[in-house]
Amino acid sequence: AEVKKIAVIAGDGIGPEVVAEAEKVLKRTEELFGYKFETERALFGGIAIDEKGTPLPQETLEVCQKADAVLLGAVGGPKWDNNPKELRPETGLLGIRKALGLFSNLRPAVVFDCLKDASTLKPEVLEGTDLIVVRELTGGIYFGEKYRRDTEQGQEAVDTCAYNVSEVERIVRQAFEIAQKRRKKLASVDKANVLETSRLWREVVNRVAPEYPDVELEHVLVDNCAMQLLRRPASFDVIVTENMFGDILSDEAAMLTGSIGMLSSASLGEGSFGLYEPVHGSAPDIAGQNLANPIATILSVALMFRMTFGYADAADAIEAAVADVLNAGHRTGDIAVDKGQAVGTKEMGDLIVAAI
Amino acid sequence: AEVKKIAVIAGDGIGPEVVAEAEKVLKRTEELFGYKFETERALFGGIAIDEKGTPLPQETLEVCQKADAVLLGAVGGPKWDNNPKELRPETGLLGIRKALGLFSNLRPAVVFDCLKDASTLKPEVLEGTDLIVVRELTGGIYFGEKYRRDTEQGQEAVDTCAYNVSEVERIVRQAFEIAQKRRKKLASVDKANVLETSRLWREVVNRVAPEYPDVELEHVLVDNCAMQLLRRPASFDVIVTENMFGDILSDEAAMLTGSIGMLSSASLGEGSFGLYEPVHGSAPDIAGQNLANPIATILSVALMFRMTFGYADAADAIEAAVADVLNAGHRTGDIAVDKGQAVGTKEMGDLIVAAI
């Protein structure tokens, strides 16, 4: 098979531990399916600040640009939280998204049957919840001009939120296409009753919608969406929205599944290139103790196989292995009912590798 | 007693029906407590667009400005949804907030014991939830410059989010003071890892915090807050945040109580003046059918008594009456388990009036 290049960014906190387990899975699929991966490690986030003086070193970017896909652990931690902006892990995250043109962030929120009790929602409300948030990732208020200026009311801070038609159109079309392959329902979320960017957003959605006649479209205001996710999570299929709303709603959606340690995400640009990472953060409090749950990162590999490489067979095998291990009752501490019976990060990785 | 002037804005949809019941309550407290109210009705929202050609007629503003407090039903509906901006009910809402200087929106989210099953959250998670969202209401992206311009990537829309130090300081101080009268916990919500306005916000919070040493402060990122509201709602006491985040989070918080038809809100400026309204919307689908739940509007009167007039005795009496009526098993359709046994809007109003 063709050699696929994967840039591996372990990052901070539990990042290195969960990525190590995902690499075991990569290796095992090479043996079993005959695929060939060439991994190259790169420094990013807090560790890059410490070792290279910047969260996103140029050589890291080059490693990613040469690769077919990126696997990311997690970045950030209290150690860097009070740094100036250029020396913060988040700045690296925004920088890598922009530099790699990753304009779309896909965050599936699914309920793992064996974990449904972990949700704070009632099981009957959660029943059937299987949605995906398609978040615009390189525009909006995250990337607009930011500055301070002095006014008579004291210093003023300004953030600018901008979207142009092509930025909206490419993400909206992608969301329609994803919906066509799923349950054919799309909720476009905006605040068109207040924001000009939202009015542009809605115009674009309405203009392209007739090209996807098989998809049922609804417009939902962001405040209402925050409520409806709680009231009727199972009724959503694909949710598409701008950067900031997507940040908030995708986290809300992830939390309501109760499966946050298990959710993976993909950030995509034009073509098949993608960056894959768990939804959870770097959890510095449990780092280095073999306590982290590697499943979200392992499932990120499955997502990479499916979306970037088209290796559906290996993706299926990984997902089935995860399900088997969970069904056999194995749990890491974060999802274990009986903490005493919990397995460690490495053991969970080994169990999944053995089950593939 | 001194005559208190109340501007009464019925608005659209179920607005007139729920406001009518609140007026019965006003009348009854006059009889029982010897207070004197002078109410003046004013047109606002959709009905004002229809009758006066603008959502916020000048005379409505004058009626409010002359008053000691405003009671608002609800505004908006599909009829006006596709109007140009100047002819939309929401534009009136933003206009009245700005014109009356209502920079603070208080949205208590409490669980009514008899309704806790109505929440989609598990009862054990909800247990003890009693929080209030303090939302900045006249700044941020809602009120910043908005425009379109042509670019090479097609038309671009821009919204501007701005906050100055004094705007942040007055709302933050108010939130600290509210926390001092409650459980002494304040969560300040921002996105300081990305936004300049959030960094300013956090600086101001940290600067004034030492003046409120009895209040325990935490900074929570908005995406994390959307999650934590779901995971540990009872752990929040006061949440203070900027306009847009407050819009989203207060709706999420309201929905998780399961009591959305029962929640009231206050919008305050400098001094004791305030605008009081139910959290729910205008529900055009059930308007004019005697189906709406008037309790949130009636409780808005109690909130007005407490916060603007200092009539704690009457406020207590109204709240107790609502509790008695609910405990006796009376329900409007929205909160009834057995819809066949539900009472109408008017009957619910009469029951509460009789119980005061």
Ligand SMILES: CC(C)[C@H](C(=O)O)[C@@H](O)C(=O)O
């Ligand atoms: C760390 C932060 C900049 C980032 C974001 O808001 O995009 C994170 O919350 C995420 O969702 O990936």
Ligand SMILES: CC(C)[C@H](C(=O)O)[C@@H](O)C(=O)O
């Ligand atoms: C109607 C809309 C402009 C308004 C807002 O977003 O402020 C509403 O959602 C609210 O929360 O009062």
